[in-house]
Amino acid sequence: MSVLVYTENWEGKFKKLTFELVSYASEIAKMVNSSVTAVSIGKVDETELRKLGNYGAAKIISIENNHLSTLDNQAYAIVLGEIAQKETASVIVLSNNNTGKAVAPRLSVRLKAGIGSGVSKLPLSIIPFTLYKRTYSGNAFAHVVIKSEIKILTLAQNSFSLIETGSSATIVKMDIPVDSYLIKTKVNDVHKQTGRILLTDADVVVSGGRGMKSPDNWAPLVELASVLGGATACSRPVSDEGWRPHEEHTGQTGKIIAPNLYIAVGISGATQHLAGISSSRYIVAINTDKDAPIFEAAQYGIVGDAMKVLPKLVTAVKELKK
Amino acid sequence: MKILVCISNVPDTTTKIKFTEGNRSIDTAGIQWVINPWDELSLTRALELKDDPANGIKSVTVAHVGPGSSEPTIRKALAIGADDGIRINSESADAYYVAAQLAEVIKKEHFDIVLCGIESSDFNGSMVGGMISEYLGIPSVSAVSGIKIENGQPILIREIDGGKEVVSVPAPFVAIVQKGIAKEPRIAAMRGIMMTRTKPVKVFEPVAAEPLTEITIFEKPAPRTACKFIDAENPAQLIELLQNEAKVI
Known part of the structure; x- marks a missing residue:
């Protein structure tokens, strides 16, 4: 029996979300009296793989197969399904990111395993296996019982703290034959965002709404994000107007994020927007309208003009970092 | 080519x-049901593709799993422009059941x-599209933010962590669709509404499938603590609180 965790890498490197996943899997392993097996697909060197041990992985299965360099959902489900059976996995943990959302449902049908998706907490109980899950876009939470023998969980990013165990893991290189005809996804072109912190990875997010009045007013907001080492985001009207790229749209139909700190500038706080940010640890609102609903979601608020407040915040952060 | 758009109905986002x-x-008393926003965008894009004869789209069908009372959801999709509808006459038990x-x-x-929205705004599961593809043993592409047809071949844009990929897969396939696929949802014009009654809706009885999950109880989210206001003349105080009280910077 084992708890299997899929540890994705980005050009051979893991990131914080990978370690969150392993920490989470290892807490579950304690609850079900089992141990964690991490599965890595792609070229990752041994030093990097060893890092997973420090978060509680007992065994690391490393698969380097050239056919799997492209994410083909079907092939990934076959490979992970095979390993799950070999390792007699009772629980499988993936990220609730793009890759996890692509692979987990296929794995579910393959293994006849129920999914608890986007979880941010440990199971409420093991018998029955009960999860705490966000529903109605954050307007309600549900207790969900998974009835199947194997359970699949996808963990929301930034929702679980890292737990270092200081232990080490055994690395096993495994070759799972994958026929090339099986890979149906052909990648014709790739556009990568470089040099900036990804919105979904950021601990601090500074976000602008229509209250910013014009796309020309964004400089102090971008500067605040930059001095805080964070990323920028925006509300839906702003991306719809083309003031900011649609990748920045946070909200129900955009990105759902959970940073430690979310600073909403000139955002009124419509239900749809709150649906994308309500899991943030701290929300700060800056708005000229003291009755804006965003202040009900925020722990800290400033009623004032963003154009005056933002530069002062930038100065204050710079003072702090001196 | 024939397109299927899977649609679910969800409470209007502003519903309490x-x-x-x-x-x-x-x-369910007083709930205004709407087509799930992502499904509505999928339908819009499917119709846009059909509008251009060069794309060779023969028909756009919508399918929905729900009892007779959910038929207005299908009629709404037909009014927007879908050619015909399919209703599987069953309550939806869980994603695994619906996908089956x-x-x-x-x-x-x-x-x-086959186009599916990446999630529904009620259970936020992100599961049905991927599950359908595995049941059928056909390719799936997830987080799709663009689709076009080039020389009879569908070309998809999928979002990856930190970028986009332009990909193609052989048909039949399932595309799991997210923001960006269409700009604004298409709304029903009077002509579309008038034609709805003449469009066919096939009703199928459900096949046996065992749900794997069950919701046992709902809870309201914990109320947030009251907002602490900081003087706009002295925003530096905010930075101090974020550092010393919240400890997030």
């Missing part, structure tokens, strides 16, 4: 969610492109 039966289910029903219908009716 209440529960009944000891918080075991949601109180849709997969069965796709087997019978044969579609080249």
